[in-house]
Amino acid sequence: MQGQENLNPDPSSGAGQGNPPLSAAQRSNLLPLTAAGYAWWRARSLRALGADFSLEREAALFRALCRPLPGQDWLDVGTSAGFYAGVLARQGCRVLAVDLSAPMLREGAKREPDARIDWAQLNMERSDLPPASFDGVTVGATLNETRGPADLLRECARVLRPGGQLWLMYLRRTGGPLQAVLGHPAAGGLNFPDPAWVGRCLPGLTRTDGLGVGAVQFERYVKSA
Numbered sequence: 001m002q003g004q005e006n007l008n009p010d011p012s013s014g015a016g017q018g019n020p021p022l023s024a025a026q027r028s029n030l031l032p033l034t035a036a037g038y039a040w041w042r043a044r045s046l047r048a049l050g051a052d053f054s055l056e057r058e059a060a061l062f063r064a065l066c067r068p069l070p071g072q073d074w075l076d077v078g079t080s081a082g083f084y085a086g087v088l089a090r091q092g093c094r095v096l097a098v099d100l101s102a103p104m105l106r107e108g109a110k111r112e113p114d115a116r117i118d119w120a121q122l123n124m125e126r127s128d129l130p131p132a133s134f135d136g137v138t139v140g141a142t143l144n145e146t147r148g149p150a151d152l153l154r155e156c157a158r159v160l161r162p163g164g165q166l167w168l169m170y171l172r173r174t175g176g177p178l179q180a181v182l183g184h185p186a187a188g189g190l191n192f193p194d195p196a197w198v199g200r201c202l203p204g205l206t207r208t209d210g211l212g213v214g215a216v217q218f219e220r221y222v223k224s225a
């Protein structure tokens with residue numbers, strides 16, 4: 001696979017190896033079957049979750065608010081099938097697309113074969129990426145699946161350059177019974193963050209835009225210069 005490397009010793013091994021432990025949702029993404037079906041699900045997921053939002057509309061919203069420029073360095077966190085990595089590469093950006101799951105990275109590289117994208121296996125809750133090394137970071141729904149969303153947000157903020165932007169798409173807390181079930185460790189251990197909590201996890205960043213469509217939340221933050 002073009003440009004793929006492993007940036008943690010063994011990011012999918014979980015606790016006991018010096019790596020953050022994994023939730024059931026994270027472990028399910030390590031399966032080749034999950035990776036094979038992900039792009040199909042992603043194209044339908046927002047509508048299935050009650051937000052009438054196509055992938056084209058999501059990409060257009062991202063481009064309109066973040067205006068990624070050719071030659072910028074972007075990090076796509078939890079890239080899965082490479083949706084945001086592909087959008088960014090088509091804008092002329094250099095992209096590091098990271099994911100815990102090797103099968104997801106293989107799927108992404110197959111679907112978005114672009115020389116401007118490098119693919120790397122990495123747990124973004126605790127990365128060794130250099131500080132202040134990206135102009136922008138995209139996090140499409142990875143906040144819902146990662147075991148430690150506060151750790152992941154802290155890492156995203158750390159690797160952003162001053163003036164850099166953070167784009168988040170996630171399912172926000174509704175307090176509904178289904179979210180309570182899915183939040184149980186045995187049923188996935190998913191997180192449904194409250195936008196105010198997300199803001200508190202990002203000191204030094206300012207929220208410039210926020211849009212809720214059903215339970216889906218889109219947000220843009222900028223790191224203080």
Ligand SMILES: C[S@@+](CC[C@H](N)C(=O)[O-])C[C@H]1O[C@@H](n2cnc3c(N)ncnc32)[C@H](O)[C@@H]1O
Binds near residue numbers: 080098139141152
């Ligand atoms: C909901 S999918 C992301 C979809 C993708 N960002 C998009 O917009 O189409 C979540 C992905 O994040 C990955 N993931 C979960 N926790 C992670 C972490 N701590 N570090 C890196 N990747 C993670 C999973 O393996 C999975 O592929």
